[in-house]
């Protein structure tokens with residue numbers, strides 16, 4: 001191995017691993033010029049061999065099936081984990097850290113579950129654990145929160161961080177198609193996973209939100225603490241009515257510091273004003289809006305997945321780790337991640353949030369129904385901002401679509417259970433929260 005280089009080993013040679021190898025090999029001189037570090041790609045672990053990739057000319061003996069040749073190899077300085085999944089990645093990263101290697105990972109599921117333990121271990125062994133590619137792919141949002149906004153109290157953060165959901169919702173917004181049809185088309189075109197559950201149920205976005213909250217609020221939280229709703233119940237009707245009311249539906253990952261010193265942490269479909277920048281983030285693109293007390297509103301936009309955008313973020317982390325190797329220091333780790341570190345803020349209960357709502361009831365088309373619903377809402381201090389009536393169901397029932405002013409979630413739930421006992425109300429309402437603050 002070339003000792004004048006900082007030596008890199010990659011675990012996993014799938015889509016992102018291939019992109020990383022392309023950049024390391026093809027942009028070797030550019031990276032050296034831009035950052036002053038000389039990176040050499042020495043080992044790639046792939047489950048099965050032989051393997052080749054178009055446009056990648058690997059050094060001799062680079063490929064192996066044995067992870068020990070990377071994590072236990074005294075000549076490797078930086079280990080890049082791109083195998084995904086939790087169990088194997090967890091044990092290999094631990095081994096690499098214990099062997100004194102700096103680690104780069106794109107594994108949000110792993111960090112959302114074991115971040116505290118791994119960052120503690122990295123701190124003990126004085127190595128870096130960098131994870132830019134774990135959230136929003138090519139958008140440098142982790143570094144931004146960790147470094148560029150370190151002097152800001154983050155007031156709120158709104159992310160479109162799941163490209164699959166954003167692609168589906170954008171298609172449904174642009175033409176009258178149902179969720180299941182768009183999902184199938186997305187799978188056929190390779191945009192959505194064969195098993196899209198983690199994406200469409202909001203779990204992928206929730207794992208990313210956990211990482212963003214750790215950096216923004218120095219709070220290590222776990223998945224069960226988040227309120228998570230996916231997009232599977234969003235119908236073509238909801239998209240259409242929201243449009244008529246001047247809104248677009250997006251799956252947002254939201255973190256918001258409240259006056260009560262708790263942080264709202266939620267992922268759900270959200271009505272955003274159609275004039276807002278977030279409403280116009282289309283297709284599989286990601287965007288994260290961060291509002292800080294000093295910087296004010298900011299917006300970061302780009303590709304949240306894919307070979308080269310994700311590889312771009314991984315390589316940036318490798319370069320940071322290489323600087324740590326050169327200088328003999330590790331990248332400082334947010335205190336929130338260190339095991340035993342006390343969270344500075346608690347997660348607010350979803351019952352305590354206050355927001356505006358879109359509600360669609362299906363009701364019998366009789367005189368007095370609107371008044372009965374309005375009375376119950378009024379009794380729970382929920383003020384209606386506007387109502388439209390739609391007749392998509394034939395003669396007997398209609399849809400009543402309402403926008404409310406700001407109301408308490410617990411009052412809304414109580415009002416809805418009371419409204420569901422009314423004979424004229426057919427089934428459960430569609431309830432979608434509205435966010436106006438993204439409207440720049």
Ligand code: HSE
Pocket residue numbers: 134161162163164165199204304305
């Ligand atoms: N499955 C994710 C998405 C990409 O659809 O955005 C990887 O984080």
